Amino acid sequence: MQIIQALKNEVKRVIVGQEDMLDAIIVALLSEGHILLEGMPGLAKTTTIKTFAHVVGLKFQRVQFTPDLLPSDIIGANIYNPAESRFYIRRGPIFTNLLLADEINRAPAKVQSALLEAMQERQVTIDKESYRLDEPFVVMATQNPIEQEGTYNLPEAQLDRFMMKIVLTYNTKDEEFEILNRSEKGFATDFAQVITKEDLLQAKEQVSKIFIDDALKRYILDIIFATRKHPDLFYGSSPRGSIDLLKAAKAKAYMRGSDFVTPRDILEMAKPVLRHRVILSYEAKASGKDSDKILDEILTKVPMP
Template identity: 50%
Template sequence: MNSREKIQAVISEMNKVVVGQERLINRLLIGLFSGGHVLLEGVPGLAKTLTINTLAKVLDLHFHRIQFTPDLLPSDLVGTMIYNPLKGEFDVKKGPIFAQIILADEINRAPAKVQSALLEAMAERQVTIGDTSYLLEKPFLVLATQNPVEQEGTFPLPEAQVDRFMMKVHLNYLTKEEELEVMRRMSDINHVSDPKTVMNLQDIYTIQNEINDITISETLERYIIELIFATRNPADYGLTQEANYVQFGASPRATIQLNLAAKVTAYLEGRDYVLPEDIKEVAPDILNHRIMLSYEAEAENITTLDIIQTILNTVAINR
């Protein structure tokens, strides 16, 4: 099979287990092939954990699931030094962060010290234990789930950490037909879905090299820049009302990752060039966690997605 056939095989195997989450699967693949972490937000029961677990099985990558809880310690995540009386010295015991795919389940239930420990791994792809830094395996991908912050027992994630996530994907309930299919599948208490491994590490490297060859015109590169600057200075683009709603816009990291995500989207669509539709498709997920709204926006029930859609509708492509 060629690379695109293997991608279709991955999607097919995941659909054997997961129902009605095509967009979620697409976003996870974009994160995988671009090396970007993905944050998933939604109420419990939307198959977030199941989808990530299934992806790890299909890809034949080293996988760890970490349940984040209020009593979790940084050493529970990265590891610690343990004294060995026979040797008379300390040995390193590595934590579960040493894997290629990390499922950080309910990430916003852990306190700030744990989030700080995870931040180094996400940003630098390394972990420091004692005086020594250890490189993490490649690819290293954090796929985190979080419950809405209004729920009891949750902590808002630090802005610096949220910005390390390439995308924040909001999940909605299934349709009636999709939920009917879930109910029918689970009516058999002995039902076991065992997806096959259809892609390995070398396949991922091959696909990433092919994505590097995807072309994007200078016109679309400048369009990405205009979109990012419109989040920072809406008034410069005639969005005077939105200027009152936005406190801070997207960071330069958003510029880089919007470009990468658009290229992966084009690749998954079977093209070797980027279209404006590719940028618009992924822009909401790239930008929605990077725009900080003012109190006025919250008072008027204006969301970041509202702002992003207005920007996409307003900013023109200068050919």
């Protein structure tokens, strides 16, 4: 699709490499799904999300998660104004289109859970009153590897609300050479808005109409049920995983200009959608396995239609 290519080209004026991350963010925007980016500091996670917000023309807010952050710092609070002798609602940064939750695993679980209602229901509750969030509403969170000091595991309930988890690796040597060249000249700051919020909402509507055959829906369910039966997993994917895999496959088909989903679309999106939704057994962790290796086993064994 032309608008997708134009979007990627403009972002690439700022970001070098990291194709998987760029594609995943576009999938998230097209399906209004939340995305979790995990990687070491300095891999352009925050810069990428800020660039997408400007290029797409969405309202954008950034919250730096820290150990002393409070839930009211995110969703807002009911504030008393003594001059007027009345309470008023101070809306937090969550009232936006694109919320960047930077280093989300540096805040304790109570603060992380403040996002749960917003991510699922697209609304927040302040002092017993519910407020709808703008459309689209997408949370794009970054986290450093959980082995680092001062980080907390995200609760399973919150992880399940992220459509995808993308694990970032270092750039290639050629890509880092290009980064060095750009740093000498100065990174681009004059990037243009190439699509509008209305364009994005229209594309989202088109994505929802992408055809997927019943055989492919059953293929998705075969993958999901295989995660629940695998001996190396304590728990497999939730039903939300099958819904998100279907949505992501449709968005992937739209990105390549097709009006129907193929098995390849499902295979390409399976690991990003499911890797954070499966819980490994202690024995599997001790033997050096990770969720990607187990998902590779499952995807190899499940018959493709």
